[in-house]
Structure formats: C-alpha cells, structure tokens
Amino acid sequence: MFDVLVCGAGPAGSALAWRLARAGLHVAIADAGRPPRRKPCGESLNPGAAAAVIRLAGAKPDSRSDGSDGRSPADQRLGAFLREQTQPLEGWVLHSGGVALEARYPNGWSGWACRREVLDEWLLQGALAAGAELLADCRILSVREHADGCEAAAVREGVQAKLLAKYVAGADGLRSAVARSAGLQAAPGPLRKLALTARISGLHGLNVLVELHLERGSVIGIAPLQGGAANATLALSSAEAARIAPSLRRRPEALLRSLLQSPKLGERAADAMLESEVLACGPFDFPVRQAHSGRVLLVGDAAGYYDPLTGQGIYRALRGAELAAQRLLLAAVEGPPALQGYSEQLRKEFAAGSMLQRWIEYGAARPALFRTALRGLKLTGSAQRLAALVGDCRVRTI
Ligand SMILES: Cc1cc2nc3c(=O)[nH]c(=O)nc-3n(C[C@H](O)[C@H](O)[C@H](O)COP(=O)(O)OP(=O)(O)OC[C@H]3O[C@@H](n4cnc5c(N)ncnc54)[C@H](O)[C@@H]3O)c2cc1C
Incomplete structure (x- = not known):
C-alpha cells in the first residue's frame, strides 16, 4: 500500500510527490499518459510560480547566474535548467483598442517562460529522484474510501488494476476523475471559452x-x-x-x-x-464544492479552475502542492483529521486572485469599460500594484 497515491503528473502532482517523497513517504504518481506531453498552456510562469519552483528545488533565488563557486547541487541543477530552458519575464503589456498598459513586476520579482513539456519533465524527474514511483499509462477511473485507506480503480497499460493507498491526491487536471468520483465537483460554471x-x-x-x-x-x-x-x-x-x-x-x-x-x-x-x-x-470553468473529503484531497486545476487569462494556473498548482504536502505529512502522523480545513485554506490562499480573475473577465467582456479601467490604472500609476497581484508576488521563501 502506498502512503499517498498522486493522480496526475502535471506541475501540481509532480511538485506534491516531490515534497512527500523527499520527506520519506512511499509515493506513487499515476498518470493517464506517458509523460512528458504537450499541454495547452501559455507557458509563462508568473513570479509566484517561479518562486515556488525555487522553493521546491531547495535552491537560492539567484540560481540563474552560472557561477559554480561552491554552489549547492540544488542550485546547480536549477541554474542549469533556468539558463538552458527558460526565458526571464519582467512583466506584461496589455493592448486594447489603442490603449496600452505596461506593468513590470515589483523589485526583485520575475517570472519565466518555459515549454510545458520541459517544465513538466523537470518537475517529474525531481519527484522521481526524491523517491516517488511513476505509474505511466495508468488512468485513474474512480476512488473509493474505506476506514484505513483508499482503493483506486485504474486502467494500467490497457489492463484493469486496483491501487491501494492510505491517501489519494487528485492532481488530474480540469476534468478530474478523482474530484468526480469523490463527489467534490460542483456544476460547471457559465464561461464556455x-x-x-x-x-x-x-x-x-x-x-x-x-x-x-x-x-x-x-x-x-x-x-x-x-x-x-x-x-x-x-x-x-x-x-x-x-x-x-x-x-x-x-x-x-x-x-x-x-x-x-x-x-x-x-x-x-x-x-x-x-x-x-x-x-x-476548453471550456475551463470547472469549480469544486470543496477540495477534500476524508482521505482524498485535490490540488492544481483539479481543485477548481476558472480562466487562463491571468496566467496564474501554474502558481496555483505549485502553491497548492505546498499546502497539500503540509496536510498530508501531518495526516501521515495524525490521521485523516489533519486534512480538515484544507479546502478553506486553499480558498483563502487564492481568494484575491480568484476575485481579480472575475473582475478582469467581467471587464474584458465590456471593451469600453475595460479601456477606461486601463487608462485609470495608468493615470494613478497602479500598474505595478496590479502586476504584483496578478504575478502572485507574495510568498518568496519559506
Ligand atoms: C489555454 C491555456 C493557457 C494557459 N496559460 C497559462 C500560463 O501562461 N501560465 C500559467 O501559470 N497557467 C496557464 N494555464 C493554466 C495551466 O496550464 C494549468 O493551471 C496547469 O497546467 C495546472 O497544472 P495541474 O498539474 O493541476 O494539471 P495538468 O497540467 O493538467 O496535469 C494533469 C495531469 O493529470 C493527468 N491525468 C488526467 N486525468 C487523469 C486520470 N484520470 N488518471 C491519471 N492521470 C490523469 C494528465 O495526463 C496530466 O499529466 C493555461 C491554461 C490554458 C487552458
């Protein structure tokens, strides 16, 4: 029996498995495909996501520089990845009907652009090096809980399989089978983008x-x-x-x-x-009622998604994995009650970003109003504050 079965080898699943395996848990990552794969994505990590990768790797924030003077292996590994595979991002510029708003991230914060299959593979390899086991071509169909664990029904390499774990983490993306089978999904939202x-x-x-x-x-x-x-x-x-x-x-x-x-x-x-x-x-608007129940929790897109416009999905996946890992490590010692409060914690953590996404979506559907808002932001010099919010420039180190 695994301590934790993580369903999905995207950023949320690999980051979670990496943290749990590093802490000594027996972890499997089941993915329906054979990673790495291309995922529809804008491929930009906002500063919050970049900081979360640095924390996950246990590296220093300046890892991009190539000085090899006594750098730790974590710094060297991340440094090589950043130099070879990523492009630094310092902010964004928004054009709408002749109005342009440029917003730079505040001091010291920056993001990266990175091809998704490269990012996902790097995160997965980190999880495997930490001791997690990969079950590729293993689609989770449903999860059933019982008193001392969970049983996941899966199709692995074309054959029906049953996987046993004390806890299950659904990191299986937008249309999460884990969320559905645990009864955590809400009705799809109205956006049909x-x-x-x-x-x-x-x-x-x-x-x-x-x-x-x-x-x-x-x-x-x-x-x-x-x-x-x-x-x-x-x-x-x-x-x-x-x-x-x-x-x-x-x-x-x-x-x-x-x-x-x-x-x-x-x-x-x-x-x-x-x-x-x-x-x-598409569409993308898939809310959940809550993000845990009993021995099951959800992370990343599986824990609810609204819209890609603000480019915060990878941040949420990685930050969600940090919070989920804390809960699961506690649950390994104290049992399922340690998961209680996780849904509320996630909701609070992402509340400001979620509200902002809805405002931006509301405005974007009304171009004249949107342009007035852009002009207002320019006039009041508030663009950088907005960049900090959308960039999730919050948790730098833990
Ligand atoms: C068009 C678009 C543009 C975007 N642009 C950006 C951007 O620029 N920046 C940003 O931060 N975010 C962006 N996002 C959001 C971002 O792509 C997601 O938030 C992020 O990929 C979520 O990671 P995840 O690990 O939760 O899910 P995913 O990356 O979707 O990974 C889920 C994994 O689960 C596996 N899986 C699925 N079902 C099962 C199953 N039943 N059993 C086992 N495995 C399963 C899949 O194979 C996959 O590997 C964008 C999204 C879209 C749609």
Whole structure:
C-alpha cells in the first residue's frame, strides 16, 4: 500500500510527490499518459510560480547566474535548467483598442517562460529522484474510501488494476476523475471559452514582457520562449467561440489569421510560422464544492479552475502542492483529521486572485469599460500594484 497515491503528473502532482517523497513517504504518481506531453498552456510562469519552483528545488533565488563557486547541487541543477530552458519575464503589456498598459513586476520579482513539456519533465524527474514511483499509462477511473485507506480503480497499460493507498491526491487536471468520483465537483460554471495554442517562430519585436492583445472579446497572449520562438495562445470568449466554432476545425489558419489581423501584431507577425501543432482546449470553468473529503484531497486545476487569462494556473498548482504536502505529512502522523480545513485554506490562499480573475473577465467582456479601467490604472500609476497581484508576488521563501 502506498502512503499517498498522486493522480496526475502535471506541475501540481509532480511538485506534491516531490515534497512527500523527499520527506520519506512511499509515493506513487499515476498518470493517464506517458509523460512528458504537450499541454495547452501559455507557458509563462508568473513570479509566484517561479518562486515556488525555487522553493521546491531547495535552491537560492539567484540560481540563474552560472557561477559554480561552491554552489549547492540544488542550485546547480536549477541554474542549469533556468539558463538552458527558460526565458526571464519582467512583466506584461496589455493592448486594447489603442490603449496600452505596461506593468513590470515589483523589485526583485520575475517570472519565466518555459515549454510545458520541459517544465513538466523537470518537475517529474525531481519527484522521481526524491523517491516517488511513476505509474505511466495508468488512468485513474474512480476512488473509493474505506476506514484505513483508499482503493483506486485504474486502467494500467490497457489492463484493469486496483491501487491501494492510505491517501489519494487528485492532481488530474480540469476534468478530474478523482474530484468526480469523490463527489467534490460542483456544476460547471457559465464561461464556455475556447483556446488555441501553438509555438511560432518569426514573430518580431519579442522582449521580456508577456503580451496580451484584447480584441473583440478574444485575447491573444504572446510569451517569448528560449531560442527566439514564442508561445501564441488565442483565447476566445464564450460568444466569440460560438460564433467562429465552425472554422475552428482549421486551427492553424484560425490562429495565424488572428495574429495577422491584430492591429498591434499584424506587421510583426508577417513572417510568423507555426513551429508546433495547434492545440485546442476548453471550456475551463470547472469549480469544486470543496477540495477534500476524508482521505482524498485535490490540488492544481483539479481543485477548481476558472480562466487562463491571468496566467496564474501554474502558481496555483505549485502553491497548492505546498499546502497539500503540509496536510498530508501531518495526516501521515495524525490521521485523516489533519486534512480538515484544507479546502478553506486553499480558498483563502487564492481568494484575491480568484476575485481579480472575475473582475478582469467581467471587464474584458465590456471593451469600453475595460479601456477606461486601463487608462485609470495608468493615470494613478497602479500598474505595478496590479502586476504584483496578478504575478502572485507574495510568498518568496519559506
Ligand atoms: C489555454 C491555456 C493557457 C494557459 N496559460 C497559462 C500560463 O501562461 N501560465 C500559467 O501559470 N497557467 C496557464 N494555464 C493554466 C495551466 O496550464 C494549468 O493551471 C496547469 O497546467 C495546472 O497544472 P495541474 O498539474 O493541476 O494539471 P495538468 O497540467 O493538467 O496535469 C494533469 C495531469 O493529470 C493527468 N491525468 C488526467 N486525468 C487523469 C486520470 N484520470 N488518471 C491519471 N492521470 C490523469 C494528465 O495526463 C496530466 O499529466 C493555461 C491554461 C490554458 C487552458
């Protein structure tokens, strides 16, 4: 029997397994696929997420610098990863109908852009090196609790399997099978957005800022990646998604056309070429009633998701994994009552970000109001405060 069965090898699952295995628990990570895999994502880690990776790795905040003068192995490992695989991000710039708002993260905070399969693989390898066991091609179907543990029904390499664990962590993303089978899911929310995402080359004028171009209810996000490429993500509002749904079958054309038609990107995108297939996904609005029950807890997108616009999902996955690890380590000693209060803790931790996401979503659907708000932020010099909020510049070290 495992101490903890972690379902899902995304950032939430790998970060949680890494922490638990390092603390000496017997941990398995079951993933429905064979990691690493591409995941539809804007591929930018906000400063809060970057700080959480540094804490997870047990490294120093300045790990990017390459001085090898007596650096710890953790610093060297993270330093190599950052230098070779990530692009620093210092803030974002938002364009909407001729108004531009640039917001830099406050002093000393920065984020990174990183290809998701590279990030996910790095986190997974950290968990495996700490002693976690990977069960690849193992889809969890349901979880049943009994007095002294949980039984998960799974299909592993095409064969029905049963996995026993004292505790189960559902880190299995948006449409979490663990949340569903533990009765934790709420009814899906009203937002029915869709997104198309791909890597492109040949986009001119990239720098250290994530770009957001808001036009006619849709948003194009651009994140500069290592090696001169960029992540381009087109998120369509519910109404826009319904309107252009028929043409979405031709994803590459739909994505490139929207880049070329954007007033601020058009000329810069004249030489843009797709570097990867175009992934489509949505909708995203999947709340949960609560994030734990008995011996089961949820983390990352499985614990409730609303919208990708503010780019806070990886932060939530990694910060949620810290909180979940604290609870599970306590539960290993004190039993299931240690999980009580976890849902409330998560809710409080992410309350400000969740409210902000809803305000931004409300405004983004009303362009005139949105532009007035942007002008107001510019006039009052509040852009950096907003950047700090959206960037989750809160917990630097623990
Ligand atoms: C279009 C888009 C753009 C985004 N852009 C950003 C961004 O720029 N920055 C940011 O911070 N966030 C962004 N996000 C959000 C971010 O991608 C997610 O919040 C993050 O991936 C959550 O990590 P996770 O580990 O919870 O879930 P996931 O990354 O989804 O990982 C879940 C894992 O569980 C596995 N799994 C699923 N079902 C099962 C099962 N039944 N059994 C076993 N395994 C299973 C999957 O194979 C997967 O490996 C974006 C999201 C979208 C949709």
